[in-house]
Amino acid sequence: MVCDEKKRRSKCPVTFALDQLGDKWSLLIVRDLMFHGKRTYGEFLESDEGIATNVLADRLKRLEAEGIIEKTRDPENRRRVLYSLTDKGFDLTPLLMEMVLWSAKYDADTATPKAMLDRMENDRAAFIQEVREGMKI
Amino acid sequence: MVCDEKKRRSKCPVTFALDQLGDKWSLLIVRDLMFHGKRTYGEFLESDEGIATNVLADRLKRLEAEGIIEKTRDPENRRRVLYSLTDKGFDLTPLLMEMVLWSAKYDADTATPKAMLDRMENDRAAFIQEVREGMKI
DNA sequence: CCGGATCCGTTTCGATACTG
DNA sequence: CAGTATCGAAACGGATCCGG
Numbered sequence: 001m002v003c004d005e006k007k008r009r010s011k012c013p014v015t016f017a018l019d020q021l022g023d024k025w026s027l028l029i030v031r032d033l034m035f036h037g038k039r040t041y042g043e044f045l046e047s048d049e050g051i052a053t054n055v056l057a058d059r060l061k062r063l064e065a066e067g068i069i070e071k072t073r074d075p076e077n078r079r080r081v082l083y084s085l086t087d088k089g090f091d092l093t094p095l096l097m098e099m100v101l102w103s104a105k106y107d108a109d110t111a112t113p114k115a116m117l118d119r120m121e122n123d124r125a126a127f128i129q130e131v132r133e134g135m136k137i
Numbered sequence: 138m139v140c141d142e143k144k145r146r147s148k149c150p151v152t153f154a155l156d157q158l159g160d161k162w163s164l165l166i167v168r169d170l171m172f173h174g175k176r177t178y179g180e181f182l183e184s185d186e187g188i189a190t191n192v193l194a195d196r197l198k199r200l201e202a203e204g205i206i207e208k209t210r211d212p213e214n215r216r217r218v219l220y221s222l223t224d225k226g227f228d229l230t231p232l233l234m235e236m237v238l239w240s241a242k243y244d245a246d247t248a249t250p251k252a253m254l255d256r257m258e259n260d261r262a263a264f265i266q267e268v269r270e271g272m273k274i
Numbered sequence: 275c276c277g278g279a280t281c282c283g284t285t286t287c288g289a290t291a292c293t294g
Numbered sequence: 295c296a297g298t299a300t301c302g303a304a305a306c307g308g309a310t311c312c313g314g
Contacts, residue, residue: 013240013247014168014233015186022161031151041277049152052307057278067243079314081277088243095239096151098232103150106204106225110150161287178296189288194297218296 020066021092025051025059027099030085030092033069034131039082068092085135093128157203158229162188162196164236167222167229170206171268176219205229222272230265 021027028049032038038047044056051059060083063069068089074080085092097120104112119127158164165186169175175184181193188196197220200206205226211217222229234257240247241254256264 011244011247012168012185013237013244013249014164014172016240016244016247017236018161018164022159022164024155024159027151027155027159031149035151042275048149050307053278054280054308055306060278079276091239091242095232095235098235099154100150102228102232103153105228107148107150107153110148110153112150182296187288189290190297191299192288197297216295 017095020068023059025049025055026063026068027092027096029056029059029063030068030089031096033083033085033089034093034096034135037134039084041081041083044083063089090132090135093131094124097124097127154232157205160196162186162192163200163205164229164233166193166196166200167205167226168233170220170222170226171230171233171272174271176221178218178220181220200226227269227272230268231261234261234264 021030028047028051029044032044032047038044041056041060044060045051045053060069060071064071066088067086069083070086072082072084074082100112101117101120103110104117158167165184165188166181169181169184173184175181178193178197181197182188182190197206197208201208203225204223206220207223209219209221211219237249238254238257241249
């Protein structure tokens with residue numbers, strides 16, 4: 001249905017997304033960049049989920065190779081490395097939003113402010129715009 | 138931002154979704170149920186991605202434990218096992234749609250019919266409704 | 275210090291063979 | 295048809311080390 005099954009060569013679109021993001025850590029890094037304003041290796045390490053240093057280095061490399069994030073040097077502090085989302089990475093915002101909405105509905109333990117959930121559902125474009133602006137800081 | 142960082146106990150909502158679905162195979166099974174009308178162990182095995190039998194058995198068990206799918210016996214053929222999405226599983230439709238849209242935008246090799254992409258973007262509710270009806274067959 | 279790379283014991287995965 | 299059992303390969307996590 002969603003994939004054109006006639007063309008044997010074409011992949012199912014879900015497969016593509018899962019190839020690039022379908023492991024435990026990649027989307028957590030995207031989330032940290034998108035929603036938590038994290039930008040450095042050290043900040044990603046501090047996340048509650050506790051990623052190991054070698055796994056983090058590997059995922060950053062892969063995400064960069066896939067064009068989802070990019071690596072720059074802090075102009076004010078040359079030895080600091082900064083990561084940020086590319087347009088392709090930023091375009092994952094709706095996907096992350098759906099994850100948040102689904103979790104909010106089915107997980108009693110997640111405490112997402114109700115006002116934010118409302119905006120995600122009813123004001124999608126505005127919410128996405130805010131995220132983009134937050135990323136520019 | 139999206140998680141309430143004040144409450145140390147509360148998980149980030151993205152984490153919940155990744156715990157339940159953040160591996161290579163779980164979402165592929167959901168996709169097969171949702172978009173391809175597959176319902177049996179054997180049908181899942183036939184998917185192009187080629188899941189191994191033991192991994193499939195494990196993921197079906199986990200998805201059932203999480204309440205995303207449910208297992209019944211075919212009333213017309215007692216030895217046939219049928220899997221189907223619960224409401225919680227069906228509510229992953231928007232998430233899958235965003236994966237399809239993102240893949241369509243960034244993967245040249247995925248061939249999703251343009252008409253379908255348009256409906257996903259501009260007629261979300263109608264598309265979701267269709268998926269639900271398709272699942273009832 | 276920061277941003278990794280390397281090494282290593284443990285867990286998980288995946289392919290195949292096999293079973294009720 | 296719907297799964298287990300087994301076993302080698304890969305990934306993970308943790309600790310430590312290294313270069314700028």
